[in-house]
Amino acid sequence: MAQLTAASLQLAYDHRVVVEDLDLTLPEGKVTMIVGANGSGKSTLLRGLSRLLPPQRGQVRLDGTDIHSLRGKELARRLGLLPQAPLAPDGVTVRELVTRGRYPHQGLFPQWTDQDEQAVAEALALTRTDELSGRMLDELSGGQRQRVWIAMALAQRTDVLLLDEPTTYLDVTHQLEVLDVVRELNRTRGTTVGIVLHDLQLAARYADHLVAVRGGAIHSQGAPADVITADMVREVFALEALIAPDPVTGTPMVLPLGREGASPRVPEEDPMTPAAAALESTAAPRADLASTAVPALEASPQLAFPLTVAARHMVGANLLRLTLTGPDLHHLGVGGPLLDVRIKLIIPAPDAREDHLAALRPDALAEPAAFEGWYRGWLQVDPAERGWMRTYSIREWRGAGHPGNLGPHPELDIDMVLHLEEPAVPGSGVAARWAAAAQVGDPITLLGPNARLVGPDYGGIEFRPGTARRVLLAGDETALPAICAVLETLPESFTGHALIEVPDAADAQRILTRSDVEVSWLPRGDAPHGTLLDPAVRTLLDERPELCAECSVGVPHEPGDFEEVDIDSTILWETTEGHGPFYAWLAGEAGVITGLRRHLVKELGVDRKQVSFMGYWRKGRAEG
Ligand SMILES: Cc1cc2nc3c(=O)[nH]c(=O)nc-3n(C[C@H](O)[C@H](O)[C@H](O)COP(=O)(O)OP(=O)(O)OC[C@H]3O[C@@H](n4cnc5c(N)ncnc54)[C@H](O)[C@@H]3O)c2cc1C
Numbered sequence: 001m002a003q004l005t006a007a008s009l010q011l012a013y014d015h016r017v018v019v020e021d022l023d024l025t026l027p028e029g030k031v032t033m034i035v036g037a038n039g040s041g042k043s044t045l046l047r048g049l050s051r052l053l054p055p056q057r058g059q060v061r062l063d064g065t066d067i068h069s070l071r072g073k074e075l076a077r078r079l080g081l082l083p084q085a086p087l088a089p090d091g092v093t094v095r096e097l098v099t100r101g102r103y104p105h106q107g108l109f110p111q112w113t114d115q116d117e118q119a120v121a122e123a124l125a126l127t128r129t130d131e132l133s134g135r136m137l138d139e140l141s142g143g144q145r146q147r148v149w150i151a152m153a154l155a156q157r158t159d160v161l162l163l164d165e166p167t168t169y170l171d172v173t174h175q176l177e178v179l180d181v182v183r184e185l186n187r188t189r190g191t192t193v194g195i196v197l198h199d200l201q202l203a204a205r206y207a208d209h210l211v212a213v214r215g216g217a218i219h220s221q222g223a224p225a226d227v228i229t230a231d232m233v234r235e236v237f238a239l240e241a242l243i244a245p246d247p248v249t250g251t252p253m254v255l256p257l258g259r260e261g262a263s264p265r266v267p268e269e270d271p272m273t274p275a276a277a278a279l280e281s282t283a284a285p286r287a288d289l290a291s292t293a294v295p296a297l298e299a300s301p302q303l304a305f306p307l308t309v310a311a312r313h314m315v316g317a318n319l320l321r322l323t324l325t326g327p328d329l330h331h332l333g334v335g336g337p338l339l340d341v342r343i344k345l346i347i348p349a350p351d352a353r354e355d356h357l358a359a360l361r362p363d364a365l366a367e368p369a370a371f372e373g374w375y376r377g378w379l380q381v382d383p384a385e386r387g388w389m390r391t392y393s394i395r396e397w398r399g400a401g402h403p404g405n406l407g408p409h410p411e412l413d414i415d416m417v418l419h420l421e422e423p424a425v426p427g428s429g430v431a432a433r434w435a436a437a438a439q440v441g442d443p444i445t446l447l448g449p450n451a452r453l454v455g456p457d458y459g460g461i462e463f464r465p466g467t468a469r470r471v472l473l474a475g476d477e478t479a480l481p482a483i484c485a486v487l488e489t490l491p492e493s494f495t496g497h498a499l500i501e502v503p504d505a506a507d508a509q510r511i512l513t514r515s516d517v518e519v520s521w522l523p524r525g526d527a528p529h530g531t532l533l534d535p536a537v538r539t540l541l542d543e544r545p546e547l548c549a550e551c552s553v554g555v556p557h558e559p560g561d562f563e564e565v566d567i568d569s570t571i572l573w574e575t576t577e578g579h580g581p582f583y584a585w586l587a588g589e590a591g592v593i594t595g596l597r598r599h600l601v602k603e604l605g606v607d608r609k610q611v612s613f614m615g616y617w618r619k620g621r622a623e624g
Contacts, residue, residue, distance in 0.1 A: 001029040001190045002078065002159035004049060008058035011041075011048040011216075013295060013365070017056070018044040019216040026160070026209075029190040031183060033203035033224075036213035037237050042196045043084065043164055045213060049194060050081040050162050052298050052452060062160065072335050076104035080158040083298070084165045086149055094140070094148050095133040098123055101155030103455050111467065123154035127181050143174030150181055161185070162194045167202065175199070179206045200237070204228055204251045212236045228252035296364040296450075297331060300371035303450045304346070304357035305329055309442045310411055316507035318477060320418055320435050321395070324444060325411040328362040330400070332410075333451030334458040337489045340482035340585075342391050342460045344447040345414070347430045349387040356386040357445060383427055389447070390431035390623055391616075392416065393482035415481040428622040462575045462612050468583035470547060471496035471517060474537050474596070476529065476588035477507060478616045486585075490515035496547070497540060501533040501588070529619065530592030537586070537596055541604060548582040551607045571615040572597065576608065583610055590615025 004026040011019040018041045026032045026049075036042040047053040049060055051067050060067045067075055080101075101123065102116045124130040127147040137145060146166060153161055163182065167175040183206055186193050197203045203210060204224040211221040214236045220227050233241045239256055246253040296303060307326040315321045334341060346357065356378055359366035378386060395413040398405040405411050416435040423429045438444075449458050463486050465471055471494060473483045480500050487498060494515035501522040502508060508521040522532035541547060571590045574597070584606070586596050597613045600606040617623065 003028045005061045010057035026194045030208035031193045032209040033207035034196045034211045035203045040213045041216035042213045046196050073104045079160045080153045080156045082153045082163045098151045101152040119155045123151040127151040143170050160192045164196045293365040301453045304360035305446045317504035319415045329410040332448045336456035339463045344389045346445040347388040347434045388430045395481040464577045465583040466578035468578040470582045472584040473498040474586045477502045479587035487513040499536045529589045551610045575612040585612045587614040590618040
C-alpha cells in the first residue's frame with residue numbers, strides 16, 4: 001500500500017494558475033474520487049499528482065519522497081496513470097499493448113520473465129480482456145478498448161493508480177464494468193486509487209473518499225455521505241438538487257432540480273498561448289479551443305522543438321557536426337537510451353509566413369485532433385511555404401550541466417553528410433545545403449519524441465537486439481551517427497562487429513564503447529556506394545560462420561518464401577525485435593541494403609527475425 005500526498009501545491013499553464021496552495025492526501029489503500037465542474041482544475045490536479053505537470057510551488061510525495069526526485073522508471077514501477085484519451089501506437093494487438101505495462105520493470109535490454117508473464121495474464125483476466133488478447137486494438141469497441149488500457153495499467157502493478165475520466169464515452173454498463181474492475185483491484189491488492197470523474201452519482205457509489213474541487217481548491221472532502229450535500233452541489237456544480245439515498249447501494253444520490261441562474265463562479269480555463277493562437281487561425285474557433293484544448297506536452301507524442309545552432313564543425317571530410325540547443329529540449333526523450341532514435345529536421349522554407357507546426361510546440365495548447373492529424377495537414381501546404389522534412393539520428397545528447405555542454409540548456413549533435421551535388425529538382429538536397437550554410441544562431445525545428453509520453457518502446461528506435469549479445473552493425477556514412485550512438489551505449493556484455501563504409505579515411509570517428517564490438521572503417525574513395533560494405537559483410541559471414549551459427553545459415557529460403565523488394569518503388573524498411581543470440585542491424589543506401597538482404601536472407605538463409613534492414617536514403621531520389 002502507498003500514500004500519495006500533495007502539500008502547498010501550485011499548478012499552472014504558463015502564467016495561468018489553475019491549482020493554488022492545495023493540500024491533499026489520497027488515503028492509503030482506498031479509492032478516492034475527485035469531482036468538480038468543467039474547468040475546476042480536477043484534471044490538472046491529477047496531472048500534478050502524476051508528475052505530468054511539474055508544480056510551480058509545493059510538492060507531491062509518494063510515501064514521503066518527492067516524486068520529482070524519483071527516476072522515471074522507478075516512479076512508473078510505483079505509480080501508474082491512465083490519462084484521458086490515451087493514444088495507442090498503430091497496429092498493436094491487445095496483448096502487445098498490455099505487455100507495455102511491464103516496461104518500467106525491465107532493464108536496458110529487456111528479458112521477459114515468468115513474473116512479467118504472470119502480471120500480463122492476471123491483468124488480462126481481471127479486466128476480462130483475455131479472450132481479446134490476439135485482436136487488434138483499433139478493431140475493438142470503446143468499452144473494450146478502455147478495459148485494455150486499464151489492463152495495461154494493471155500489468156504495471158503499481159501501488160498507486162491514477163485514472164482521468166476512465167468512463168468517458170462509455171455506455172452505462174461499461175462504465176460500471178470499468179469501475180468494478182478498479183474497485184476489485186483496490187480490494188484484492190490494496191492499490192491506492194485516485195480517479196477524476198465527472199459523474200457524481202458513480203463517484204458516490206465507488207468512492208471511499210470523495211474530494212470536491214472548485215476553482216482549483218478543495219471545497220470539501222471526506223466520506224461520500226458527508227460530502228454530497230445540497231449545498232455542496234449548489235456551490236460546486238451550480239445545480240439545485242435533492243439528495244436522497246441510492247436505493248441500491250445506500251450511497252447519496254443526486255436528484256437535479258435545475259440549474260441555478262448564475263454560472264458556477266469558476267473561471268473556465270483560458271488556455272490561449274501564442275502558439276495556440278497561431279493554431280487558431282487555421283483550426284478550431286476560440287470558444288471550442290478554450291473548452292477542450294490540452295497542452296501538447298501532455299497529449300502529443302511528437303513535439304516540434306524550436307532550436308538554434310550552437311556550434312558547427314567538420315568531423316571528417318564529408319560530415320558536418322551541428323550542435324543544436326533550446327530551452328525546451330529537456331522534453332525530448334524516450335525514457336531510456338536514445339540509441340538509433342530517428343528525428344526529423346524541418347529545413348526552413350524561404351517564404352515561410354506561418355508556423356505550420358504551432359500545435360506541436362512544447363508550449364502549445366491545441367485540440368487533441370491536432371496531434372493526430374497534423375502530418376496530413378502539413379503535407380497539404382506548399383513546401384516552399386512550410387519547409388522540408390528530413391530524417392537524422394542523434395549522434396550525442398548532452399543534458400544541461402553535462403561536462404561537454406557549456407550552455408544553460410540540453411544540446412544534441414547531428415552529423416550531416418554534405419552531399420552537395422547540383423539539385424536535380426527544386427527541393428532536392430535541401431538538408432545538405434542548409435547544413436553547409438548554417439551559422440551559429442540560426443533557427444531550426446526538430447521533431448522528436450515527447451519524453452513525458454513515450455517510453456523505451458518508442459517506434460522511432462529500431463536497434464532492438466532482444467536477447468542477442470552478438471551483433472553485426474553495418475552501414476554507410478548516413479548510418480555512422482546511429483551506429484556510433486548505439487556502440488557508445490552498449491554495455492560490456494555485447495560482442496560482434498561494426499562495419500562502416502565512409503567516403504574518406506578521414507571520416508572515421510573515435511568511438512568510446514564499453515562493449516567488445518570490433519569496429520572496421522571502410523573508406524571507399526571514388527568507388528561507387530556499397531563497393532566495400534557489401535563484400536565486407538559477405539566475407540565476415542563466410543569466414544566467421546559461427547557468428548550467426550544459430551540463425552539457420554546454410555538453409556536458404558525456399559522460392560516463394562522471399563519477397564523481392566522492388567527498389568524502384570520501395571525504400572527497404574524491414575525491422576525486427578531480435579531473438580536468439582545474434583542480431584544484425586543494416587542501414588544505408590537502399591540499393592546496397594537490398595543487396596545485403598538478398599545475400600543474407602536468400603543466399604545464406606539467415607532468419608529474417610534476427611535482422612533489421614533499413615534503407616536510410618535512395619540514390620537518385622529525394623526524401624519525402
Ligand atoms: C532513420 C534515418 C536516420 C538517418 N540519419 C542520418 C544522419 O544521422 N546523418 C545523415 O547525414 N543522414 C542521415 N540519414 C539520411 C538522410 O535522411 C538522407 O541523406 C536525406 O536524403 C538527406 O536529405 P537532403 O535534403 O540532403 O537530400 P534529398 O533531397 O533527400 O536528396 C537529394 C538527392 O541527394 C541524394 N542523397 C541523399 N542523401 C545522400 C547522401 N548521404 N549521399 C549522397 N547522396 C545523397 C538523393 O539520392 C537525391 O538524389 C538518415 C536517414 C534515416 C531514414
